[in-house]
Amino acid sequence: MNLKDSKLLRNRAYIDGRWVEADGGDRFPVTNPANGARLMEVPDMGAAETRRAIEAAHAALPGWRELTAGERAAILRRWYELMLANEQDLAAIMTAEQGKPLAEALGEVRYGASFVEWFAEEGKRVYGDVIPSHGSDKR
Known part of the structure:
Protein backbone atom coordinates (compact mmCIF):
# COMPACT_ATOMS: atom_id res chain seq x y z
CA MET A 1 0.00 0.00 0.00
CA ASN A 2 1.45 3.35 -1.03
CA LEU A 3 0.71 6.00 1.56
CA LYS A 4 1.78 9.63 1.58
CA ASP A 5 2.41 9.27 5.34
CA SER A 6 3.32 5.69 6.26
CA LYS A 7 3.20 6.58 9.99
CA LEU A 8 -0.60 6.52 9.76
CA LEU A 9 -0.55 2.72 9.53
CA ARG A 10 0.48 1.36 12.94
CA ASN A 11 0.92 -2.20 14.08
CA ARG A 12 0.83 -1.54 17.82
CA ALA A 13 -1.80 -0.31 20.27
CA TYR A 14 -1.70 3.16 21.82
CA ILE A 15 -2.04 2.92 25.60
CA ASP A 16 -1.08 5.60 28.11
CA GLY A 17 0.89 7.67 25.62
CA ARG A 18 2.93 4.78 24.20
CA TRP A 19 2.69 2.37 21.27
CA VAL A 20 2.75 -1.09 22.88
CA GLU A 21 2.56 -4.80 22.14
CA ALA A 22 0.17 -7.23 23.79
CA ASP A 23 1.35 -8.44 27.20
CA GLY A 24 1.81 -11.99 25.95
CA GLY A 25 3.33 -10.90 22.66
CA ASP A 26 0.50 -12.53 20.70
CA ARG A 27 -0.42 -11.03 17.34
CA PHE A 28 -2.97 -11.72 14.63
CA PRO A 29 -2.97 -11.01 10.91
CA VAL A 30 -4.97 -8.29 9.19
CA THR A 31 -5.88 -9.28 5.65
CA ASN A 32 -7.53 -7.51 2.76
CA PRO A 33 -10.90 -9.25 2.32
CA ALA A 34 -11.04 -8.27 -1.35
CA ASN A 35 -7.92 -10.20 -2.36
CA GLY A 36 -6.72 -12.05 0.75
CA ALA A 37 -3.43 -10.15 0.86
CA ARG A 38 -1.82 -9.97 4.28
CA LEU A 39 -1.46 -6.31 5.30
CA MET A 40 0.29 -6.73 8.64
CA GLU A 41 0.03 -8.29 12.07
CA VAL A 42 -1.31 -6.41 15.08
CA PRO A 43 -1.21 -7.08 18.84
CA ASP A 44 -3.86 -9.43 20.20
CA MET A 45 -4.88 -7.32 23.18
CA GLY A 46 -6.87 -8.74 26.05
CA ALA A 47 -8.55 -7.78 29.31
CA ALA A 48 -5.37 -6.59 31.06
CA GLU A 49 -4.45 -4.22 28.25
CA THR A 50 -8.04 -3.00 28.08
CA ARG A 51 -8.00 -2.23 31.81
CA ARG A 52 -4.75 -0.29 31.44
CA ALA A 53 -6.20 1.73 28.56
CA ILE A 54 -9.30 2.56 30.61
CA GLU A 55 -7.20 3.50 33.64
CA ALA A 56 -4.97 5.73 31.49
CA ALA A 57 -8.00 7.48 30.01
CA HIS A 58 -9.43 7.95 33.49
CA ALA A 59 -6.13 9.40 34.74
CA ALA A 60 -5.98 11.79 31.76
CA LEU A 61 -9.48 13.19 32.34
CA PRO A 62 -8.57 15.70 35.10
CA GLY A 63 -5.99 17.30 32.81
CA TRP A 64 -8.56 17.54 30.01
CA ARG A 65 -11.06 19.10 32.42
CA GLU A 66 -8.53 21.78 33.37
CA LEU A 67 -8.28 22.98 29.77
Missing part, protein backbone atom coordinates in the same frame (compact mmCIF):
# COMPACT_ATOMS: atom_id res chain seq x y z
CA THR A 68 -10.46 25.89 28.76
CA ALA A 69 -13.27 25.39 26.29
CA GLY A 70 -11.18 27.17 23.67
CA GLU A 71 -8.15 24.95 24.30
CA ARG A 72 -10.23 21.78 23.99
CA ALA A 73 -11.88 23.13 20.84
CA ALA A 74 -8.45 23.89 19.34
CA ILE A 75 -7.29 20.31 19.97
CA LEU A 76 -10.39 18.87 18.34
CA ARG A 77 -10.09 21.35 15.45
CA ARG A 78 -6.49 20.22 14.86
CA TRP A 79 -7.62 16.58 14.83
CA TYR A 80 -10.28 17.47 12.25
CA GLU A 81 -7.70 19.27 10.09
CA LEU A 82 -5.34 16.29 10.27
CA MET A 83 -8.12 13.93 9.25
CA LEU A 84 -8.85 16.00 6.16
CA ALA A 85 -5.17 16.51 5.34
CA ASN A 86 -4.71 12.72 5.40
CA GLU A 87 -8.09 11.68 4.03
CA GLN A 88 -6.66 9.86 0.99
CA ASP A 89 -4.31 7.75 3.11
CA LEU A 90 -6.99 7.05 5.73
CA ALA A 91 -9.41 5.98 2.99
CA ALA A 92 -6.75 3.74 1.40
CA ILE A 93 -6.14 2.04 4.76
CA MET A 94 -9.87 1.50 5.27
CA THR A 95 -10.24 0.10 1.76
CA ALA A 96 -7.35 -2.31 2.28
CA GLU A 97 -8.53 -3.62 5.64
CA GLN A 98 -12.27 -3.66 4.91
CA GLY A 99 -12.42 -4.28 1.17
CA LYS A 100 -14.84 -1.40 0.61
CA PRO A 101 -14.67 0.85 -2.45
CA LEU A 102 -12.25 3.76 -2.11
CA ALA A 103 -14.96 6.35 -2.78
CA GLU A 104 -17.07 4.92 0.05
CA ALA A 105 -14.10 4.89 2.43
CA LEU A 106 -13.28 8.50 1.54
CA GLY A 107 -16.88 9.47 2.25
CA GLU A 108 -16.69 7.72 5.60
CA VAL A 109 -13.48 9.56 6.55
CA ARG A 110 -15.09 12.88 5.66
CA TYR A 111 -18.30 11.97 7.50
CA GLY A 112 -16.35 11.02 10.63
CA ALA A 113 -14.31 14.22 10.40
CA SER A 114 -17.53 16.23 10.27
CA PHE A 115 -18.44 14.98 13.75
CA VAL A 116 -15.04 15.99 15.11
CA GLU A 117 -15.51 19.43 13.55
CA TRP A 118 -19.00 19.75 15.06
CA PHE A 119 -17.74 18.90 18.55
CA ALA A 120 -14.80 21.30 18.12
CA GLU A 121 -17.27 24.08 17.40
CA GLU A 122 -19.63 23.07 20.19
CA GLY A 123 -16.68 22.88 22.59
CA LYS A 124 -16.33 26.65 22.36
CA ARG A 125 -19.82 27.12 23.73
CA VAL A 126 -19.68 26.27 27.40
CA TYR A 127 -22.80 27.73 28.88
CA GLY A 128 -25.96 26.59 30.54
CA ASP A 129 -26.95 25.53 33.99
CA VAL A 130 -24.83 23.58 36.42
CA ILE A 131 -26.97 21.13 38.31
CA PRO A 132 -25.53 20.06 41.68
CA SER A 133 -24.50 16.44 41.87
CA HIS A 134 -25.61 14.00 44.54
CA GLY A 135 -21.95 13.27 45.38
CA SER A 136 -18.85 15.43 45.74
CA ASP A 137 -16.89 13.18 43.37
CA LYS A 138 -19.51 13.36 40.61
CA ARG A 139 -20.32 16.00 38.04
Whole structure:
Protein backbone atom coordinates (compact mmCIF):
# COMPACT_ATOMS: atom_id res chain seq x y z
CA MET A 1 0.00 0.00 0.00
CA ASN A 2 1.45 3.35 -1.03
CA LEU A 3 0.71 6.00 1.56
CA LYS A 4 1.78 9.63 1.58
CA ASP A 5 2.41 9.27 5.34
CA SER A 6 3.32 5.69 6.26
CA LYS A 7 3.20 6.58 9.99
CA LEU A 8 -0.60 6.52 9.76
CA LEU A 9 -0.55 2.72 9.53
CA ARG A 10 0.48 1.36 12.94
CA ASN A 11 0.92 -2.20 14.08
CA ARG A 12 0.83 -1.54 17.82
CA ALA A 13 -1.80 -0.31 20.27
CA TYR A 14 -1.70 3.16 21.82
CA ILE A 15 -2.04 2.92 25.60
CA ASP A 16 -1.08 5.60 28.11
CA GLY A 17 0.89 7.67 25.62
CA ARG A 18 2.93 4.78 24.20
CA TRP A 19 2.69 2.37 21.27
CA VAL A 20 2.75 -1.09 22.88
CA GLU A 21 2.56 -4.80 22.14
CA ALA A 22 0.17 -7.23 23.79
CA ASP A 23 1.35 -8.44 27.20
CA GLY A 24 1.81 -11.99 25.95
CA GLY A 25 3.33 -10.90 22.66
CA ASP A 26 0.50 -12.53 20.70
CA ARG A 27 -0.42 -11.03 17.34
CA PHE A 28 -2.97 -11.72 14.63
CA PRO A 29 -2.97 -11.01 10.91
CA VAL A 30 -4.97 -8.29 9.19
CA THR A 31 -5.88 -9.28 5.65
CA ASN A 32 -7.53 -7.51 2.76
CA PRO A 33 -10.90 -9.25 2.32
CA ALA A 34 -11.04 -8.27 -1.35
CA ASN A 35 -7.92 -10.20 -2.36
CA GLY A 36 -6.72 -12.05 0.75
CA ALA A 37 -3.43 -10.15 0.86
CA ARG A 38 -1.82 -9.97 4.28
CA LEU A 39 -1.46 -6.31 5.30
CA MET A 40 0.29 -6.73 8.64
CA GLU A 41 0.03 -8.29 12.07
CA VAL A 42 -1.31 -6.41 15.08
CA PRO A 43 -1.21 -7.08 18.84
CA ASP A 44 -3.86 -9.43 20.20
CA MET A 45 -4.88 -7.32 23.18
CA GLY A 46 -6.87 -8.74 26.05
CA ALA A 47 -8.55 -7.78 29.31
CA ALA A 48 -5.37 -6.59 31.06
CA GLU A 49 -4.45 -4.22 28.25
CA THR A 50 -8.04 -3.00 28.08
CA ARG A 51 -8.00 -2.23 31.81
CA ARG A 52 -4.75 -0.29 31.44
CA ALA A 53 -6.20 1.73 28.56
CA ILE A 54 -9.30 2.56 30.61
CA GLU A 55 -7.20 3.50 33.64
CA ALA A 56 -4.97 5.73 31.49
CA ALA A 57 -8.00 7.48 30.01
CA HIS A 58 -9.43 7.95 33.49
CA ALA A 59 -6.13 9.40 34.74
CA ALA A 60 -5.98 11.79 31.76
CA LEU A 61 -9.48 13.19 32.34
CA PRO A 62 -8.57 15.70 35.10
CA GLY A 63 -5.99 17.30 32.81
CA TRP A 64 -8.56 17.54 30.01
CA ARG A 65 -11.06 19.10 32.42
CA GLU A 66 -8.53 21.78 33.37
CA LEU A 67 -8.28 22.98 29.77
CA THR A 68 -10.46 25.89 28.76
CA ALA A 69 -13.27 25.39 26.29
CA GLY A 70 -11.18 27.17 23.67
CA GLU A 71 -8.15 24.95 24.30
CA ARG A 72 -10.23 21.78 23.99
CA ALA A 73 -11.88 23.13 20.84
CA ALA A 74 -8.45 23.89 19.34
CA ILE A 75 -7.29 20.31 19.97
CA LEU A 76 -10.39 18.87 18.34
CA ARG A 77 -10.09 21.35 15.45
CA ARG A 78 -6.49 20.22 14.86
CA TRP A 79 -7.62 16.58 14.83
CA TYR A 80 -10.28 17.47 12.25
CA GLU A 81 -7.70 19.27 10.09
CA LEU A 82 -5.34 16.29 10.27
CA MET A 83 -8.12 13.93 9.25
CA LEU A 84 -8.85 16.00 6.16
CA ALA A 85 -5.17 16.51 5.34
CA ASN A 86 -4.71 12.72 5.40
CA GLU A 87 -8.09 11.68 4.03
CA GLN A 88 -6.66 9.86 0.99
CA ASP A 89 -4.31 7.75 3.11
CA LEU A 90 -6.99 7.05 5.73
CA ALA A 91 -9.41 5.98 2.99
CA ALA A 92 -6.75 3.74 1.40
CA ILE A 93 -6.14 2.04 4.76
CA MET A 94 -9.87 1.50 5.27
CA THR A 95 -10.24 0.10 1.76
CA ALA A 96 -7.35 -2.31 2.28
CA GLU A 97 -8.53 -3.62 5.64
CA GLN A 98 -12.27 -3.66 4.91
CA GLY A 99 -12.42 -4.28 1.17
CA LYS A 100 -14.84 -1.40 0.61
CA PRO A 101 -14.67 0.85 -2.45
CA LEU A 102 -12.25 3.76 -2.11
CA ALA A 103 -14.96 6.35 -2.78
CA GLU A 104 -17.07 4.92 0.05
CA ALA A 105 -14.10 4.89 2.43
CA LEU A 106 -13.28 8.50 1.54
CA GLY A 107 -16.88 9.47 2.25
CA GLU A 108 -16.69 7.72 5.60
CA VAL A 109 -13.48 9.56 6.55
CA ARG A 110 -15.09 12.88 5.66
CA TYR A 111 -18.30 11.97 7.50
CA GLY A 112 -16.35 11.02 10.63
CA ALA A 113 -14.31 14.22 10.40
CA SER A 114 -17.53 16.23 10.27
CA PHE A 115 -18.44 14.98 13.75
CA VAL A 116 -15.04 15.99 15.11
CA GLU A 117 -15.51 19.43 13.55
CA TRP A 118 -19.00 19.75 15.06
CA PHE A 119 -17.74 18.90 18.55
CA ALA A 120 -14.80 21.30 18.12
CA GLU A 121 -17.27 24.08 17.40
CA GLU A 122 -19.63 23.07 20.19
CA GLY A 123 -16.68 22.88 22.59
CA LYS A 124 -16.33 26.65 22.36
CA ARG A 125 -19.82 27.12 23.73
CA VAL A 126 -19.68 26.27 27.40
CA TYR A 127 -22.80 27.73 28.88
CA GLY A 128 -25.96 26.59 30.54
CA ASP A 129 -26.95 25.53 33.99
CA VAL A 130 -24.83 23.58 36.42
CA ILE A 131 -26.97 21.13 38.31
CA PRO A 132 -25.53 20.06 41.68
CA SER A 133 -24.50 16.44 41.87
CA HIS A 134 -25.61 14.00 44.54
CA GLY A 135 -21.95 13.27 45.38
CA SER A 136 -18.85 15.43 45.74
CA ASP A 137 -16.89 13.18 43.37
CA LYS A 138 -19.51 13.36 40.61
CA ARG A 139 -20.32 16.00 38.04
